[in-house]
Amino acid sequence: MAPAHKAQILVEAFPYIRKWHGATVVVKYGGSTRSGDVELKNTLQDIVLMKFVGMRPVVVHGGGKDITRLTEKLGIHSRFVDGLRVTDIPTMEVVEMVLGGKINKELVSTIQQLGGQAVGLSGKDGGMLEATRVKSKTGKDIGYVGKVSKVNTSLLDILDKEQFIPVIAPLGLGKDGKTYNVNADEAAGAIAGALKAEKLVFLTDVPGICKKKEDPKSLCSTIKIKEVVPLIKKGVISGGMIPKVQACLHALKAGVHKTHIIDGTQPHALLLEIFTPEGIGTELIP
Amino acid sequence: MAPAHKAQILVEAFPYIRKWHGATVVVKYGGSTRSGDVELKNTLQDIVLMKFVGMRPVVVHGGGKDITRLTEKLGIHSRFVDGLRVTDIPTMEVVEMVLGGKINKELVSTIQQLGGQAVGLSGKDGGMLEATRVKSKTGKDIGYVGKVSKVNTSLLDILDKEQFIPVIAPLGLGKDGKTYNVNADEAAGAIAGALKAEKLVFLTDVPGICKKKEDPKSLCSTIKIKEVVPLIKKGVISGGMIPKVQACLHALKAGVHKTHIIDGTQPHALLLEIFTPEGIGTELIP
Amino acid sequence: MAPAHKAQILVEAFPYIRKWHGATVVVKYGGSTRSGDVELKNTLQDIVLMKFVGMRPVVVHGGGKDITRLTEKLGIHSRFVDGLRVTDIPTMEVVEMVLGGKINKELVSTIQQLGGQAVGLSGKDGGMLEATRVKSKTGKDIGYVGKVSKVNTSLLDILDKEQFIPVIAPLGLGKDGKTYNVNADEAAGAIAGALKAEKLVFLTDVPGICKKKEDPKSLCSTIKIKEVVPLIKKGVISGGMIPKVQACLHALKAGVHKTHIIDGTQPHALLLEIFTPEGIGTELIP
Amino acid sequence: MAPAHKAQILVEAFPYIRKWHGATVVVKYGGSTRSGDVELKNTLQDIVLMKFVGMRPVVVHGGGKDITRLTEKLGIHSRFVDGLRVTDIPTMEVVEMVLGGKINKELVSTIQQLGGQAVGLSGKDGGMLEATRVKSKTGKDIGYVGKVSKVNTSLLDILDKEQFIPVIAPLGLGKDGKTYNVNADEAAGAIAGALKAEKLVFLTDVPGICKKKEDPKSLCSTIKIKEVVPLIKKGVISGGMIPKVQACLHALKAGVHKTHIIDGTQPHALLLEIFTPEGIGTELIP
Amino acid sequence: MAPAHKAQILVEAFPYIRKWHGATVVVKYGGSTRSGDVELKNTLQDIVLMKFVGMRPVVVHGGGKDITRLTEKLGIHSRFVDGLRVTDIPTMEVVEMVLGGKINKELVSTIQQLGGQAVGLSGKDGGMLEATRVKSKTGKDIGYVGKVSKVNTSLLDILDKEQFIPVIAPLGLGKDGKTYNVNADEAAGAIAGALKAEKLVFLTDVPGICKKKEDPKSLCSTIKIKEVVPLIKKGVISGGMIPKVQACLHALKAGVHKTHIIDGTQPHALLLEIFTPEGIGTELIP
Amino acid sequence: MAPAHKAQILVEAFPYIRKWHGATVVVKYGGSTRSGDVELKNTLQDIVLMKFVGMRPVVVHGGGKDITRLTEKLGIHSRFVDGLRVTDIPTMEVVEMVLGGKINKELVSTIQQLGGQAVGLSGKDGGMLEATRVKSKTGKDIGYVGKVSKVNTSLLDILDKEQFIPVIAPLGLGKDGKTYNVNADEAAGAIAGALKAEKLVFLTDVPGICKKKEDPKSLCSTIKIKEVVPLIKKGVISGGMIPKVQACLHALKAGVHKTHIIDGTQPHALLLEIFTPEGIGTELIP
Secondary structure: OOHHHHHHHHHHHHHHHHHOOOOEEEEEEOOOOOOOOHHHHHHHHHHHHHHHOOOEEEEEEOOHHHHHHHHHHOOOOOOEEOOEEOEOHHHHHHHHHHHHHHHHHHHHHHHHHOOOOEEEEEOOHHHOEEEEEEEOOOOOEEEEEEEEEEEOOHHHHHHHHOOOEEEEEOEEEEOOOOEEEEOHHHHHHHHHHHOOOOEEEEEEOOOOOEOOOOOHHHEOOEEEHHHHHHHHHOOOOOOOHHHHHHHHHHHHHOOOOEEEEEEOOOOOHHHHHHHOOOOOOEEEEO | OOHHHHHHHHHHHHHHHHHOOOOEEEEEEOOOOOOOOHHHHHHHHHHHHHHHOOOEEEEEEOOHHHHHHHHHHOOOOOOEEOOEEOEOHHHHHHHHHHHHHHHHHHHHHHHHHOOOOEEEEEOOHHHOEEEEEEEOOOOOEEEEEEEEEEEOOHHHHHHHHOOOEEEEEOEEEEOOOOEEEEOHHHHHHHHHHHOOOOEEEEEEOOOOOEOOOOOHHHEOOEEEHHHHHHHHHOOOOOOOHHHHHHHHHHHHHOOOOEEEEEEOOOOOHHHHHHHOOOOOOEEEEO | OOHHHHHHHHHHHHHHHHHOOOOEEEEEEOOOOOOOOHHHHHHHHHHHHHHHOOOEEEEEEOOHHHHHHHHHHOOOOOOEEOOEEOEOHHHHHHHHHHHHHHHHHHHHHHHHHOOOOEEEEEOOHHHOEEEEEEEOOOOOEEEEEEEEEEEOOHHHHHHHHOOOEEEEEOEEEEOOOOEEEEOHHHHHHHHHHHOOOOEEEEEEOOOOOEOOOOOHHHEOOEEEHHHHHHHHHOOOOOOOHHHHHHHHHHHHHOOOOEEEEEEOOOOOHHHHHHHOOOOOOEEEEO | OOHHHHHHHHHHHHHHHHHOOOOEEEEEEOOOOOOOOHHHHHHHHHHHHHHHOOOEEEEEEOOHHHHHHHHHHOOOOOOEEOOEEOEOHHHHHHHHHHHHHHHHHHHHHHHHHOOOOEEEEEOOHHHOEEEEEEEOOOOOEEEEEEEEEEEOOHHHHHHHHOOOEEEEEOEEEEOOOOEEEEOHHHHHHHHHHHOOOOEEEEEEOOOOOEOOOOOHHHEOOEEEHHHHHHHHHOOOOOOOHHHHHHHHHHHHHOOOOEEEEEEOOOOOHHHHHHHOOOOOOEEEEO | OOHHHHHHHHHHHHHHHHHOOOOEEEEEEOOOOOOOOHHHHHHHHHHHHHHHOOOEEEEEEOOHHHHHHHHHHOOOOOOEEOOEEOEOHHHHHHHHHHHHHHHHHHHHHHHHHOOOOEEEEEOOHHHOEEEEEEEOOOOOEEEEEEEEEEEOOHHHHHHHHOOOEEEEEOEEEEOOOOEEEEOHHHHHHHHHHHOOOOEEEEEEOOOOOEOOOOOHHHEOOEEEHHHHHHHHHOOOOOOOHHHHHHHHHHHHHOOOOEEEEEEOOOOOHHHHHHHOOOOOOEEEEO | OOHHHHHHHHHHHHHHHHHOOOOEEEEEEOOOOOOOOHHHHHHHHHHHHHHHOOOEEEEEEOOHHHHHHHHHHOOOOOOEEOOEEOEOHHHHHHHHHHHHHHHHHHHHHHHHHOOOOEEEEEOOHHHOEEEEEEEOOOOOEEEEEEEEEEEOOHHHHHHHHOOOEEEEEOEEEEOOOOEEEEOHHHHHHHHHHHOOOOEEEEEEOOOOOEOOOOOHHHEOOEEEHHHHHHHHHOOOOOOOHHHHHHHHHHHHHOOOOEEEEEEOOOOOHHHHHHHOOOOOOEEEEO
């Protein structure tokens, strides 16, 4: 590439580096891509680079498929209540081992190899996520499934100020001393809100929010809170996108400046979103 | 109890509280006792109390039985080389899940409930334990088994200065980016040495080092390095006690002031060792 | 004593050590016991231990009998006005020498020998206690007798933050540049109030406040301000207890959290009051 | 440009941003280009961007042509001694007004407009450059021409730590209290040496050092000190390049890590040199 | 002089040294006296001594005559509009060179020789003085003449805290990126106001404000704001005194405690004003 | 006095104020003058002024006559051994009350009234002066007479850094827990040495050291250590001057820069010595 073009990109990017210096960005990384994947490596490299230039990225991850795989291997049969899978003790043990012992540590390993300094945590560490047991719609018990009732950021504050990148598995500790499985999108939103993050970014495998279902041309680059609710009602926003959108709403209310839903399968999506004037995906604002 | 007796114990204990203010104590907790056990609770309560009065406890744990149990459940067959079990990829996955996702997090939960602030870590976090692959005596590969080649304490230093109690699973990161299983006693010794800890304490299920095998009356309250080697040669010190003693020697060389092997099944053994003039178990000194 | 009992007492005491870390406790020590006495030594040892575990004890002392003894030896005849002894210039000189040069320095010596670091002060040092001349009930002059009109804690604040235990003789400096004798109980209350101390403790030679005069069984472990006034009116609280109770009231109004009147002749009364769940003596609360 | 290309450039540049965080870079900017010129603006923008991303740029400038122009306008006739122009009192007054009052302040204005915070200084401010009078080769007086005998960096250290970019006119203060004109290249080298700068960069109007005179294809990208001296002797390095090369040698001896001679007329030459793997111009190393 | 007299003067002066420790004093020094003059040297010595004893002097200077001299030499013809000289581009270039390159640097040289540490600045440095273009009374353009619209003290705050004495030329930077000539008295007042200075002192060549024109016996040692306006209306205060008085009013409103107009031709006028009980000149108070 | 003269004195004094900023000066004040005396007031005012301008004065006092007076009043008969008075228990009690309770507190009162902040201490406070029992020349016991064996300056360091002036009574604490009377000159020298003071000043009632006995014209303004010893041998230096000279020698060896013996009865002798170029009395240097 011609030097003049290179220079131009740096001239464009540097003011963003200044702008975001010291800014906290919570990144929700889905569990669908796996260690060894190029996409995961690209994403984690972006996060390491963000830390390099003085930002404070915080990673929250999920882990659906691996949990299912291990429960099956162990012959644990899932019970369902009101259409929801019940997280009983043996299942919860698997959830904790996979989220906290497998996926979390894989992300840590990869970040370390890319030159970053990662610390793998669960929401139980330092009492970060306090969880309350939730029930099914009809009020039936569905086991160790919780929602975040309180976020204690003191551990994150300390790591943040230093060279460390926190990587968080969405487990919460109940007042009853039990461990609860928390939705990763919700956890990311709650953490971003508590940290008063500059940004909350959801890395998904779709381009963002589209005004017409399955029509990529109708992608919204910016959408306001009040425009979102009708789209949910109409069913345009549905499925796994709903908890993401709700986490965005929650985070915006709690003081997060901007929330983003972007396509994590696009190489270096995070870097482009943050350091170029165009941005990508959908920006959800108040 | 009569107030005069109470007062006397406090009068005795308080100078120790002053003496150990700010002192780092690495505690190796074996994996044989389990969550819910009174002993574990007593031990962790002692650790929380140590933190309360200004000490800096660091916990390192093992986890043998749980690992065996899960590999069996998953039908993973162990291969043996030179009498050593080979830690292949599926086994290593189990090791990591059990140590990092199950036992580590159980200890964290319990400490949190007892009023402490715990942070569960593996040796991979923040690049804490760098590991090198070890071979069998005849030079054969035994898989992902490592020894500690370097300790990076920067993460512990930060947590230590704050209200947090680090709880560490003995996993190391190789320069090859792979995860290695490290002997927990060795990990504890290496960490104590790197932290220049005041004390390294092994909680075991025996009273300490006995000069005559299986004769509790021959318990040494203090033993010097040079007295230890003959006892190993004679077979008086044997089995699981050997890595503990070696970790003590390693830690003493690295600058740890005192090392202790005490009976963790005795209620509040840790507290009595540190805050009373009598002490318990065996103290291994240079 | 059995280790289990020892451990139990430490387990009980340690949370108090944490709770009171950094807390300021003003202790009024009466002048009736003397250097060399076991009681005094016990009390001062408790104060040294409090400092050891991170508290900030401040000692205020009186000195009645020694003053009388020296005035007699010097043949100074006391004049009385409205039943009050007049503190004329020669008497005041004796008061200052005994309080500031004898008792104060004896306490300092003893604390130093017990391993503490004491600094003997009078209320004149650093302008700590500003005093105003008081008159008899009928408005007649009674000499250099003052009441505290202002407390300047800057000197105490500095010593407190360091390793020093301030020991204070109740002398005040008037705006007229004269030295005034101040009631030690009142001085202790005023200092505790100005320091926003956690506790103000009066060490006396009675068990506390009794609801029935001279009936130790009627000892109140806790009493509220509003209950105190009737007891004074009825004469149940009388004599030397009155200035103590008034100093408690004054200190509570000024923001001291709790005030205590305890029996200083009981060994380690202070330690038991502060570090055991039972407490002793009477606690006077708002 | 395709997002992938953009991302790639950022991925390349970010590690440099981390590497140079907090690094001091002394930039010598020649006086040949002028305010309003695109080149000057590009260069100063690069300097502002360097500050944005945490570097500590220090600018030293010259000002030849403007000085000549004003002396002519004022009808000051130059005297020559041994072929050197004599800097008499009227000439020195012009030098100081042009360097300190005109060019220096123009650079300050432009940096301020580009969003930076500049502070225009002369070497007299804070006693930064102490100068000694120099003579002609035959030992004749040539007026107020000085060489740097001492650099006091305390003022620069302070500004550096804050948001300010120092812009320095090459004037020195003699021990005799007189002001001396100092060669700007020499001043830049001396300042870089005293600051133990990471880099010293000369912006010139040629591509760098060529091994064959006037043959741009013979441009050295890296050249060692020992290779330079022969090139000077052979006359390949000549004219205005000589003081630059000598300043580089001086700075390297004083502890500067790298020195560069680059073509300032190439857009954003500075940015490309520092933040891309290729670099441009000639790097002079020990 | 007799030691007793010396002692007496020190006894008088020392409380002022304590009183003014850390106090910011803005000194407006007129451009009428010149480098080499005894008066200038005396004044700058006083300023250096003020810094020695812990005060924070800030110098603002003018420069009228030198500017006129150089414009004449260069044959620049002044145009007049509504009786005001127009500051066109060539004139402004001269103004900047003389103020920023000549007078400012002369003051810096002299302070350095007297043992102080001076930093010569213009109002453009660090964006200190933001200026807005002013027009003639009839609204006609008079060129690059500005009034202060904003003061940014961050650069002064930094220098102030260190050993440096800022010396400021009254040039401002417009939002249009142009440089503006600002009245030095006004600049001094604005800077004093923004710094919340303790004092603003104008060094003039008259004894102060006289109630009767040209009658030194009618000198006011103290005058209130409300008394000043009638004196202006009556023409008693006129000419160059008017901008000084207005700058005083402005500064007092902005929070400066006291303003002074004193005779700078009297040796060590500044020292006597600040460190002796009598004071000299006129003190203008709210 | 003419303003020009005043200005001149300030111009002379201010560089000393700068020079001595932060300097520790230990002043030994004899007990011969008394509270209420003009001389004492002058001296203490000088000390307050020294603190005002940023110096760190430390006062050490004696108290001979008052002690004799009170022992006589109390009918304590002195015993003599080898010509030395024996300090038995009753005498020591008087010594401590007079030094610590009377004279020390009088100095504190006076300093407070003069606007300073004094803290009255004995050498026992904070373990400042550790004393060892001394015997008579023939090895006989002379009671509680000690010499300084160790100085702990931690208390002085703290007070020094703050606004407080320490006033010290020369009492020491033995390792045996007993209080010892220490020669005040010796105490002053030991404290100055331990503090690495800039100056140690003895205020006496003679003009300094004279080379011929009782001939004020032979006053030495400066004298070296090696010149002093012969003068002692010849008996020119004798009596109370000997411990002062010895304390000077001791202090110089310990790192004090200069020691002075001056006439404290001359008004403001201290101020003149420190802040004027002439100085007064005798300066004893290495």
